[in-house]
Amino acid sequence: MVQLLKTIGIKPTGWIVEIPAQLAVLSKLTDVNTAYVEAGFRNWVTKFSQAGITTVFDAGIQGVSIDEGLQLYQKLEQEGKLGFKTWTSFYWNDQNVDPIPELKRIHKEYNSDLVKVLRLKVNVDGGDDKQNAVFIKPYSDRNDGWKGEPILPAEVINKVVTEADAAGFDAYCHCFGDGATRLFLDAVEMATKKNEPRDRRHTASHVNFIHPDDLPRFKALNVIADFQTNWAARDALLQNVTLRRVGKDRLNSTINPRAVLENGGRIAISSDWPVAGWSATHEPLVTIQVAVTRQFIQPPRKPPLGGEKLRLTLDEAIYAHTLGAAYSLGQEKNVGSLEVGKAADLVVLEKNLFDVDVYEISKVPVLMTIMNGDIYHQDGL
Secondary structure, three states: OHHHHHHOOOOOOOOOOOHHHHHHHHHHHOOOOHHHHHHHHHHHHHHHHHOOOOEEEEOOOOOOOHHHHHHHHHHHHHHOOOOOEEEEEEEEOOOOOOHHHHHHHHHHHOEOOOEEEEEEEEEOOOOOOOOOOOOOOOOOOOOOOOOOOOOOOHHHHHHHHHHHHHOOOEEEEEEOOHHHHHHHHHHHHHHHHHOOOOOOOOEEEEOOOOOHHHHHHHHHHOOEEEEOHHHOOOOHHHHHHHHHHHHHHHHOOOOOHHHHHHOOOOEEEOOOOOOOOOOOOOOHHHHHHHHHHOOOOOOOOOOOOOOHHHOOOHHHHHHHHHHHHHHHOOOOOOOOOOOOOOOOOEEEEOOOHHHOOHHHHHHOOEEEEEEOOEEEEEOOO
């Protein structure tokens, strides 16, 4: 976007942060309509298959309406060009809107083989760089006690998560700071106590910071922690901005799936593509490699973020990106592993990941991607 601004004679003097602001600027430069989104989407559908992706979770359609986005998914499905199962959500962050009726509507209306609406997407906070992540202790570079404020009041989140839970819908929540993570865990706990027992799969996404006191609650509440491990390296943003925002100790504990596992909780790992402060990738092999190294894929590499003790094993990383993610979506009986009775979703790699150096994982070519028994990518076979 910066280059686009420069080409029309506009010199950026600051940052444009958060998707709504970016879309507002982009819409002044080009017509962000359904055709524009469809053109870009068709290009990326192929790239997803080339990367070995057979299932995605869409955490919030933006730029077009929810119906336009879901109809686009189903359009490609009907053409036979949607090479992955798509579990989607209703994105909600407006306390003046009751999301439950709309969630129920689109869940009923969009329920094809490859496109289903399963969840309510909730945003508790933003990010530390903008100082709108919610923390339990104040920001280290503020002297006014600022801890951040949630996008929605806690009582509103508690009410809506409880109502969604009662209707059988799990919540998928953006939780960046440890205060946001605690707020969401509190909401799930309230819903669990108030509603009838059921097989819940509420998921906290990002969870860049988790207070030690809250780690056992993931197991107790069966809340899945969904990490973006492709961010788990000492990039320039972490070493400069985040370090100032949270201090050294909190920085070294960030993006820590190891801590959740050690406390008996379940984890998933995903990319959060295309969003990222420094590392934006849709490629599972990149996310897996950084999970096991906690260093960037490109040298020169800084020391592992938080030390070697926070690294995942390759077994753990692969499981989190396959069966762990499938469990988060309530789909572990259908996808996530090669078993009789499950969908014929599989990826053929040129090499066994357990036989290559960990710093070469992201370089292993994807030779074939099969979804529901159909080949959507083939290279060299």
